[in-house]
Amino acid sequence: MSIARSTETNVTCAECGDTLLDERAELGYDYCTKPDCQAKRHRGLTITAIGVNKSADSFIVADEDEIRRRAETGEFAKKDTNLGIGYRAIGPRPAAQPTPQPRRPVASVRRPPARRTWSPEQEKIVRLYHDMGLRPAQIVERAGRNTPRLGITAALVTKILSSNPAR
Incomplete structure (x- = not known):
């Protein structure tokens, strides 16, 4: 793999050796716009569609390594949407457990708090x-x-x- 060469103010194409436009060199390109050089050097962005249940697909524009990294971290995985309860319970429903209340001194005049009757x-x-x-x-x-x-x-x-x- 050759590197673009610079002579005084001219930068040459890493593939064919022709002089690059100043504008192209300032943008950081090291190859010219000829079809052969473009075919060898151009790396475009990858557009990936992420399927979403009951919604339009989400599109991500990124290189393949970033998409792979984000997928491995679970960013595109199915999210838990069942409100945090066992929606389809297996077997009989467990009885509600009363929450233990701290004991109060006997001299207390207050009425003890009502016992919770809900799960x-x-x-x-x-x-x-x-x-x-x-x-x-x-x-x-x-x-x-x-x-x-x-x-x-x-x-x-x-x-x-x-x-x-x-x-």
């Missing part, structure tokens, strides 16, 4: 929909459509939203 999955869905800006009635409707096995009711939504968030 972490129910709370997660209710808080997710609430953070999306849905009202309690809308939360019940959407949860009934998307996660009917959780049995979310308006009373349960109210209890969850009026309690302190789980830590």
Whole structure:
């Protein structure tokens, strides 16, 4: 592989030896625009289409090494979109585990906090929909459509939203 040679202000083509245009040399090219030199030296960009479910393809303009590196890091892998719950549970549904409450001194006048009667999955869905800006009635409707096995009711939504968030 030969390197472009420079004489005073003239730069010559690395393939055929002809003088390059100053403009082309300033851009960093070391070959001229003749078809034979272009065929040997030109390296174009690679356009890759990434298929996306239920959407138009995404197109990436990059060299093959960059696309391979990005694919290996998992950038183009399928993303987890199931809201973080076991949508299709296998076997019977586990009973909700009550969260242990710290013991308070006997001299305390306050009423003990109400025991949580909902599962972490129910709370997660209710808080997710609430953070999306849905009202309690809308939360019940959407949860009934998307996660009917959780049995979310308006009373349960109210209890969850009026309690302190789980830590």
